[in-house]
Amino acid sequence: MRASLLQIGVDEGESVDSRRRRVASLVREQAGADLVVLPELWTTGAFAYESFTAEAEPLDGPTHEAMAEAAADAGVWLHAGSIPERAAPDSGSAAGEGPLYNTSLVFSPSGDLAAAYRKIHRFGFDKGEAVLMGAGADLVTVRLPGTTLGMATCYDLRFPELFRGLVDAGAETFVVPAGWPERRRAHWTLLARARAVENQAYVLACGTAGTHAGVPQAGHSIVVDPWGEVLAEAGSGEEILTVDLDPAKVAATREQFPALKDRLLGLETPRR
Numbered sequence: 001m002r003a004s005l006l007q008i009g010v011d012e013g014e015s016v017d018s019r020r021r022r023v024a025s026l027v028r029e030q031a032g033a034d035l036v037v038l039p040e041l042w043t044t045g046a047f048a049y050e051s052f053t054a055e056a057e058p059l060d061g062p063t064h065e066a067m068a069e070a071a072a073d074a075g076v077w078l079h080a081g082s083i084p085e086r087a088a089p090d091s092g093s094a095a096g097e098g099p100l101y102n103t104s105l106v107f108s109p110s111g112d113l114a115a116a117y118r119k120i121h122r123f124g125f126d127k128g129e130a131v132l133m134g135a136g137a138d139l140v141t142v143r144l145p146g147t148t149l150g151m152a153t154c155y156d157l158r159f160p161e162l163f164r165g166l167v168d169a170g171a172e173t174f175v176v177p178a179g180w181p182e183r184r185r186a187h188w189t190l191l192a193r194a195r196a197v198e199n200q201a202y203v204l205a206c207g208t209a210g211t212h213a214g215v216p217q218a219g220h221s222i223v224v225d226p227w228g229e230v231l232a233e234a235g236s237g238e239e240i241l242t243v244d245l246d247p248a249k250v251a252a253t254r255e256q257f258p259a260l261k262d263r264l265l266g267l268e269t270p271r272r
């Protein structure tokens with residue numbers, strides 16, 4: 001299974017529309033891959049909080065349209081990273097706008113939306129995403145030929161219980177789009193490897209390059225195998241990381257070193 005991670009440069013000098021067109025072309029160039037992965041909030045930049053409202057779009061908005069077409073043209077599964085989603089207002093609420101979410105979209109090779117995941121853990125503590133966006137509530141997995149994807153986004157990487165929940169839901173390959181800052185790059189690499197080792201799963205973690213809202217991005221997208229080995233790691237600039245994965249390695253690792261079977265806590269039915 002061939003995966004291509006597109007570490008997109010997100011700088012303020014490029015408009016959202018032209019970046020969307022550029023990214024669609026890059027996705028089309030990945031024909032021959034099985035899975036293509038984009039970063040978190042690559043239309044706006046994950047730290048460009050002021051632009052979230054202006055650039056928010058419904059689930060079936062311009063990014064959905066452009067990425068569905070690009071996935072179908074390339075004939076690939078596309079994890080299109082995430083968008084600032086403007087949800088419909090609640091039917092019971094007063095007239096006005098619905099909430100914002102940081103929502104990841106996955107398209108099938110025929111361009112159909114296969115899954116949407118609203119980021120559960122929002123970054124920023126008492127500002128930014130944490131106050132502007134709503135929290136997702138659902139764990140999401142997607143079945144692909146050969147592997148089941150588990151979806152998580154950026155700051156989610158710091159919450160191991162999310163990943164354990166995804167394993168319980170059948171995940172074998174975690175896809176983590178991100179806009180991770182350079183300042184905490186060491187955490188990014190360490191956490192990506194930790195989530196792979198503790199869950200005996202592939203981790204495909206795709207970040208951005210460039211600087212937006214004054215925050216230099218780490219880049220360093222990384223692919224880790226179920227034993228924790230780093231299969232590929234990008235530098236800090238815009239880059240495409242292409243890696244061949246062996247989906248059977250997940251089951252083999254879990255069988256040869258069955259640590260997941262020794263879990264005692266957090267199970268619905270305790271083993272001992």
Ligand SMILES: NC(=O)CCC(=O)C(=O)O
Pocket residue numbers: 040046122123153154155156158178179180181184187
């Ligand atoms: N966009 C994010 O979720 C940033 C996360 C981050 O900077 C961190 O966890 O550190």
